[in-house]
Amino acid sequence: MDSVPNVVYMQEFFLPHYKDKKMQDKRDYYSSNKYSDYLKYIATGIKDLQKLDFVEYSNNNSKSSGIFNQNGKMKSEDIAKVRKDLRKTKSVIWSGVISFEEKFGKKWCANFEQAYNLVKSELPKYFKRAGLNPNNIEWFAGLHENTDNRHIHISFFENSPQRIRPNKKGKQYSNGKLSLNKINELKANIELSATDFKAREILARKRLNDKMKESLMTNVGYILK
Numbered sequence: 001m002d003s004v005p006n007v008v009y010m011q012e013f014f015l016p017h018y019k020d021k022k023m024q025d026k027r028d029y030y031s032s033n034k035y036s037d038y039l040k041y042i043a044t045g046i047k048d049l050q051k052l053d054f055v056e057y058s059n060n061n062s063k064s065s066g067i068f069n070q071n072g073k074m075k076s077e078d079i080a081k082v083r084k085d086l087r088k089t090k091s092v093i094w095s096g097v098i099s100f101e102e103k104f105g106k107k108w109c110a111n112f113e114q115a116y117n118l119v120k121s122e123l124p125k126y127f128k129r130a131g132l133n134p135n136n137i138e139w140f141a142g143l144h145e146n147t148d149n150r151h152i153h154i155s156f157f158e159n160s161p162q163r164i165r166p167n168k169k170g171k172q173y174s175n176g177k178l179s180l181n182k183i184n185e186l187k188a189n190i191e192l193s194a195t196d197f198k199a200r201e202i203l204a205r206k207r208l209n210d211k212m213k214e215s216l217m218t219n220v221g222y223i224l225k
Helices: 021-030 038-044 054-058 076-088 102-108 112-129 180-194 197-224
Strands: 007-014 064-069 093-100 137-144 151-158 164-167 170-173
Touching: 007 021, 007 180, 021 093, 038 064, 038 076, 038 137, 038 151, 064 076, 064 112, 076 137, 093 102, 112 137, 112 151, 112 180, 112 197
Parallel strands: none
Antiparallel strands: 007 093, 064 137, 093 151, 137 151, 164 170
């Protein structure tokens, strides 16, 4: 019986323009040209926000830890800027999901700090190996906790589109395909990074904080009695 991998990474991409309406609708979703866009899904963990009532929206912390980039959790003005950039970009938009085996994920990617440290560390390296300039990439991500398998949604695009190639009709943007070997390297490096020294330090600190909270609650309960 084959063992379940600790880390799985799936990635897709969307070109600047499509003649096919179905594909263009997908591009519009990822480029924030729709109300219920991909940014909102990453931030909330809820896909259909148009059918969502206020109570459900206000109590969605169990679904997502919030949206972040290389600078940490994004504020409303940061999200507004990214949405504006997405709407005007002529770049390919890439979208990926890092999914963890249940026990592995709940230990090594169970909270925002673990997810942030992991993505911030490994994503720029992946860009460079895949032939993208990390300094020309805008990315955002979010940890979703609404399933047994913790998973991180990631989206990225070029600030200045550079993956172009000439053809008989002039210049045309790249088809967005990135090396499968580099994607497999990312999966391996994510697993290594998730359990490295920094990750163990974060885990130890989390466990200490949990014990302190548990002790505090126990003492408060004793006083109330």
